[in-house]
Amino acid sequence: MRLRASTPPVGERLDKADPVRDMFAEIAPKYDLLNRVLSLGVDQGWRRAATREALLLHPKRVLDVATGTADFALELKRAAPDAEVIGCDFVPQMLEIGRQKAAARGLDVQLEEGDALNLPYEDASFDVVTCAFGFRNFADYKRGLAEFHRVLRPNGRLVILEFPPPPRGAFGALFRFYFRHVLPTIGRLVSGSVGAYTYLPASVMAFPEPARLADMMLASGFRARYRLLTFGVAALHVGQKV
Template sequence: MFAGIAARYDLLNHLLSGNTDRRWRRLVVERLRSSLGAHTRTLDVACGTGDLALALAEGSETSVTGLDFCRPMLELAARKAETRGRALPFIEGDALHLPFADATFDVVTIAFGLRNLASVEAGLREFWRVLRPGGTLAVLEFSRPNVPGFRALFQFYFTRVLPRVGGLVSGSRGAYEYLPDSVSRFPDQKRLAALLREIGFAQVEYRNLTGGIAALHTATRPA
């Protein structure tokens, strides 16, 4: 599915969100800034076309690796990095079986990827494994709007308008019907925070973005 929409993925992200996706990714970098010093290593899981990996690399001194299992997405990410004069490693791999030793990274990020994994819990446990003790996880993901009137309006847009526009522009309506479906099955802000705590993460916090359309969760693997 992701290979089928890769070529139009960035365009549709910016179009369907009115460029809000760019602001959300910048907020991830801001939130993590104190953890992204020189000599730190960051893994961006499910990096897609590389927007968050590049925002992290351009907004801090950390060394960033992007990982995704979809080769067309990775090829676009590598090309984008090259045009910006950045030589980031973009690696093909499965988020549920990361090709890294335990405790390799200081920071692990995932943007709009966790929802797509066959098991959210198994993914979080795998991120825990590759984080060093004391390391930080950041999850940017669609969530539940928390303002009642706005929620109904957004649901109309998300389930009726977005699949049509996404389908027309990408040629794959299924992928843009899958988006609201997958969000409705994904844990909301509080449940995701609770799951992170159950797994053993500490300092679990989240911030609602744009009225809860998305949420940014951060958590630490205890030292």
């Protein structure tokens, strides 16, 4: 098995888009399996919590940005079969796997190629925008939030599910050890990619703290709140377009 050694840059970096796209294209066939193994299945519960927030006001049109292999878009459609659900991502290989999953499950979800920092949709065209575990991969967080705000209708809802930096204390220390040592080893063995599962913990460590992300949402024109999941391993941010 050939191991890919390069690691994309983390944080807000204008040079990260192409390396991130290449990395996800490479690991696309093993992406879903790795998510289940590396999170011990807990990520599915996090997505269900995010789904409840996204669908609380019974939206008619939902956009899932950085949809990847469409796990979250498919969960949204399953829970709201009458809603139009569109998934957008800039990695064609991930979208193709998502289309296969949608067909196998009989779910009518539109999966379209597009850049999160320049979304190919009209202003005020969605009731809800979601982003599950993709926001930290953006090259420019403020630009991404501005695009979310642009495509949302007045009073529209934004739901972001993401890994914040591990919390302080004993549990946080244990999680840091897992992220820095155990996760890269498992990821490398399963996917054959050194860079991808070195990038993941590095990107989490470089991501804004939950309170800071909420402040960024406020500055971008949202009312914002958040809550921590599983002792702070994940964070669920909810915004309302002002």
